[in-house]
Amino acid sequence: MNRENLEDILNLNGKEMVKSLQENRKQIFQMIPELEDEYGFEQKNPWHIYDVWNHTLVALKNSKPDLEIRLALLLHDIGKPYSYQDDGNVRHFKKHPEKGAQIAKNILERLGYNEDEVKNICFLIENHAKTIDVQDINMNNIDIMKKLLLIQYYDASAYNPKYTNQVFERLDIIKEKMKLKEREFQSKHRDIEY
Secondary structure, three states, rough: OOOOHOOOOHOOOOHHHHHHHOOOOHHHHHHHHHHHOOOOOOOOOOOOOOOOHHHHHHHHHOOOHHHHHHHHHHOOOOOHHHEEEEEEOOOOOOOOOHHHHHHHHHHHHHOOOHHHHHHHHHHHHHHOOOOHHHHHHOOHHHHHHHHHHHHHHHHHHHOOHHHHHHHHHHHHHHHHHHHHEEEHHHHHHHHHHH
């Protein structure tokens, strides 16, 4: 298994991709040993019904075929086995996005991704669990913020169904605000063109 093989798998449609990830799991874990720690790692949290690996697979299955998004999803919870806190019967994962971004940076550099690719994917991982502040969006970051919003939808699609709609409703509000902001940018840009 090499980077190109992994990218080929990540470019498949959702169901075929998940099947191929499962069939090639051992080879993928040899290439990215940090992922193996997700396998069977129970989340023990009411928001989750899958272990970390299967949560990742469900999020990936629901995603559109965009390599940057899919790499970020593959690695988005890689920090969980290294940043959990047990509180009785409930497990919490404070700072897992930050830890995950650090681990992902090492993985992506090891696999030969360029500086911009590493920066974007790590940004998506580090921010996947943070509420997007539409005030922070500008013409320079609108595209990456739209990817971040998609990752948040895909991540939520793999939550306990009891909570998914609640998260989707919050994301829908952000999505509408982002659309308005993007229209503002387009309108301003159009005004200055001759």
